[in-house]
Amino acid sequence: MPTYRAPRGTRDLLPETRAGFSRLEGIARSLALRYGYREMEIPLFEQAAVFERGIGEATDVVEKELFRIAPRTEDSESWALRPEATAGIVRAYVQHGMQALPPPVKLSVVGPMFRYDRPQAGRYRQFWQWSAEAIGDPGPAVDAEVVEMGLRFYKEAGLPDVQVLLNSIGDAACRPAYLETLKTYFSGHEAQLPALDRRRLDTNPLRLLDSKDPAMTALIASAPKMIDRLCEACAAHFTSVRVHLDALGVSYRLEPTLVRGLDYYARTAYEFYRQGAEGQQQALGGGGRYDGLVELLGGRPTPAIGFALGLDRVVLALAETGATVSHEASPLAVIVGADPADTVSRLRVASLLRSEGLSVRAELAPRKLGRQLETASKEQAHFAVIIGDELADGHVQLKDLKAGTQHLVPLADLARDLARAEKTHHHG
């Protein structure tokens, strides 16, 4: 027999970990509700063209990380697992005529994404994101609202010190000219450029600003900044975004070298980092305005903005701060028996309590009573229901494992007594 294991870059979320993810998903759903984003689902895979066109052929996400599905037959369509949710959400928005809904259409998706890159801690081939999109609002107020919602997510998750890095990357009116300026600037220093960055000069000059090569630091520092060369409309938009952020009390750091990896972004761009870890490559989340994407995927020109927050990285960050990410619920009571062999009575009582909506575990292993109780306390159950000879006249022993007390209870009252106690029972 071969030994099987989860594919590279994927992981099993075991119950302890899954509980932490569920908690984060709960916060995301709660925030979506509070901010007016409606939850939806999109397929885990799409026609590859949705990503190729939407995200951009030349981006790393499409060029090297797209998780393509081998076609089943020669004439079947080319599919790919979703590397992010925005393109799929916008595809659905166009497909279902949501342009007819009063704007903005605010949508939320939580689920796994797939990217075929080399795994590391916090970097997986299957990872979880919360994605929120406000489609049909040109901003700038909604830009600030989205950033604030992201920040609130981290705060409620238990990461109060998340830092916002903010930039404007211009739009079709001013970015092309800026790119030329940038190209000219770096071309003038071509001899100093590392090989990789020399190649970027043609393919993606914006990325030069992001280079971590020490030889580039001085060059980048004195390079022309997009933020200084925004057209009037973009500059006014950015100023207003900042005014709104200030009004909300959201602090942020201007990061003129912040660029985004996906082609569809324009104007507002931002990323979330742990305080003190801003320089690291692992963003907790990021987002921006993508005013051209709806049109790119076949809809009418429609402005939009959104973000994607990485749940895996939040869990990782919480673990690093030593915080308890989450705990699983423990049963209110465990049904144990004096006669190890009498699983019938234990199961019957458990079934009775469960039908009353109570969370109980029946000990079905034929172990002696001491061992049954031992396991019950180890799993943090509040009560043990001990079944013995008293059952003959309709009674059981109800033992409070936390308090160490015990008394005889008529079986008829058991559910009521436990339900009353549940109010004070802290699961876990």
Added chain:
RNA sequence: GUGGCCUUAGCUCAACCGGCAGAGCAUCGGAAUGUGGAUCCGAAGGUUAUGGGUUCGAAACCCAUAGGCCACCCCA
């Protein structure tokens, strides 16, 4: 995709120069057949990631593969 470090029981780790594969925790059982988190005793758990090679002898040395991690690339 590039470079580097790592992989021994379910988990965390030992094993001196290449010479008997071990401990703690967890699990199961006994002390204690109707009373729990403590204690004592015991059991079970291993193709030393996988496949080759060197050697009288390999967990250890060499090669390949897989997986994990770190730095890039890039992002969540």
